[in-house]
Amino acid sequence: MTKVAGLSLKYIRKAYGDVRAVDNVSLDFADGALTALLGPSGCGKTTLLRMIAGLEDPSAGSISLGGQDITRLPAHKRKFGMVFQSFALFPHLNVSDNVSYALTIAGTPRGQAAARARELLDLVQLSAFADRRIGELSGGQRQRVAIARALAQEPDVFLLDEPMSALDAKLREDMQVELRQLQQRLGITTIVVTHDQHEAMTMADQIVVMSEGRIEQVGTPQAIYHQPENAFVADFIGKANFFDGVTEGGNVRLGAHLLQITPRANFIDGSPVRIAIRPEKAGLVGEANRLPAKVTFVRDVGPVRDIYLDTPIGPMIVTDSDSGQPLRIGDAVAVALPAEAIHVFPRVADQVAA
């Protein structure tokens, strides 16, 4: 497989009337890596993917592949394989003919196309189903056929739009691992659109978090989780407790309490800020930033406990995995917020904590 390197987006914008579905997106995709476009529904991630595929024209900006500008190149001339949310398998063709469609219409001899289809069906472990009708397949099998079909033309870039959304939860986790292994084996540049952070974190080398048409953060799954750059990312990826306060000498004041922050927050004194702390980083034991708290609810799901607390700075949830301390509703405890685990984000003054 010869690979054309370097898919790159510059200042991409897509407007529908007054609505900006995608706003000023610039991105470089690493060769052979899997990038996940992650965000809530309506954030513009699917529109962005469709523009990369050539199914929508950007209102502004450019897309290039290996240094060539392909912004105005129609979809059928791009050689990008795509898996659709509904899989979009052709009901009038059987499994094998679906997989070899790209080759057949390109004029590949029948025998050769069929051989390639067999090869691809082998790859997705569906060799036995080559002659089946699409209607006879289960959801998981359909997805494999859709993947095999998209790979048939040896695409420069492999695109997947919410590929797991039509599958049930158990199957979804298996397919995530399987798809990731397949992608690594083929070493193909891949872009997956998803609204599921677990899916993104399971599969991706790089995650692009989007909201309201804009990129919020780009980074590895670990970076996105542990160093969120803003309140949206902290909230969207994993769980977080949020509190509003103001800065005071690099620390944050919330009413009567002054929370120590490490490293010190780089704000002018009195700036309104929002702080976030992940439930598993806060704890009932520890010395830093201790606050009195009252237990309001305990959710014990087995390996961990979520403890719902009322504190002077507001309600919060602490995930406790090792204290083993017996707790009942109404118990008075103390909660510790490690200084290095508190993320501080700027806040517009009248914004209200989520």
Add this chain to the structure above:
Amino acid sequence: MRRLFGHIFMALSGLVLALPIIVVAGASLNGGRTMLFPPEDPNFARFVEFFITETIWVRALQNSLIVAFGSATLAVLLAWPLAYLLWAKGSKASKVLAGLGSLPFALPPIVFGVGLGFLWAFIGSLGAIWVGIVSHATLFLALPLVTISIGLQSIDRAHLDAAATMGATEAVTFRTVILPQTLPYSISGFFFALVLSFNEFIVMFFVSASAYATVTLQIFNSLRNGYTPTMAVAAVLFITVSIAVFSAVARWGDLPRLMGADQSRN
């Protein structure tokens, strides 16, 4: 470019579709009694004739209205139990019955008209206006049958369970859950039957036995003498009524869904 081409094609289709209607509307303005387009000496004299002065047209219009409203009402009343039976039981017998009920609409109307002519002649009521009403109700039974069936299918059966758990008897469930949810569909079916009855003439020709005439039948009867601008006035009236009725259906109902569009899209 492709998109522009598509728009041009659609506009052109619309134009061809509108062409005869435009021409007829123009011809209705003729001052004289010959069908000319563009109209000669344009005025509204033919409208006055059609609606007021010429009793033959006034009476025909009355008959048209009586038959259309009567038959559409009857068609809905007949279609309701049949559609309900089909939905609630789904038995083979009800399917066959629904199929037979739709037969007159599917087969050439001239054959059904001839048959009805024989039937009413046997019974001895050929030429009565109620015969016209019953005949049209049978002919257009398929329309409310289809729309009401679509309406019934859209009812979530969990709603019926919910009503039952809250103490509703079958009759109460029917009145409070099924009827309100299918009302728009019943009304659509009524209007479809109404408009088509208004325009139908072949079956009416055979069952009226020249005892009375509706507007379209009156035009049909004088076909050999050629068209006159007064008839064009009727055409203008009829197209106006159709557009008004279907606009109302589109406004208060979901026309694309009624026509079979996929709900999940758009």
Add this chain to the structure above:
Amino acid sequence: MTAVDSTKAEMTAPVPQMRRPWGTWALGALILFLAVTPFILVIVISFGQKIEGAGWEWDFTLANYQRFFVGALWPDEVTFLHLQRLYYALYYAVIASVLAVATAFPFTYLLTRQSRRAQSCWLVFILASLSLSEVFIVMGWDVLLSNRSGLPMLFEVSGATDWLKRTGWFDVLREWGLANPRNVKFKTSEFATILTMSYLVWPYAVILLYPALSRLDPSLTEAARTMGASPTKVMTSVILPTVKLPLIGSTLLLFVFLLGSYVTVVVFAEPAKQTTAVAVYESVRGATLDAPFGAAQAVVLLVTAALFLVLAQYLTKRSEAR
């Protein structure tokens, strides 16, 4: 087996059941009486006999069918006059229905890609024109195609007639019967008949194709495009194969519908090229007054129509089963 039965029972259980079987029976009887007896009567009377000057009487003779297929004087003399009328009925209906579907298909496809609101507006217009009586449609085309006004006049005034005469096309048109010595002429002609018939069923074609095309998943065509199919290739390799059955089914339904069209043929077809529907009318209520023979012709029309309806039904079922 029992498991299937019990789930079925569960599914139907919440629906209120009708408790009065006699009501159901009465409804069934009424519908049978109104919708089916007329057809049975036509079939029965088609075996009856005409009484000169009076009417007709019950009988069981095949004379009416013999007259239809080989002529009344068979075996001494054979005429195919009535078969020829059936042929013209089929001929007009086939061309007009294919023409209507062929032009309504791209229109409907484009229509289903519009916004829901725009679709509603178009549908109102289409339905209004669909329900418009044949007498009005023929009236419109009559004006448009008549020699004194409409298109022939437009040809004359715009100089198109002269242009046709100069280029020699005028003689071709005359050969086709679409021109008199002075100008183009569309009445009476096969062209006018088929044109009006296509127009008559065109809105029906849109309404019939609409469900299939609006349920066509747009991601199917997009998938084809990402796999290198040009727009033309998308049409031939994805859209047409997917809607092939509804397309044929719709054509058949329109064809059946057109078999019975009357006014169009009376006004636009040449006297020698009238159809069975016209002949039925003439026999039952027109000049000849021969009800049994009219019924026999109606039965032939009925059987022809039923055959194609069954075929259409079968195709629709098959396309839904997929």
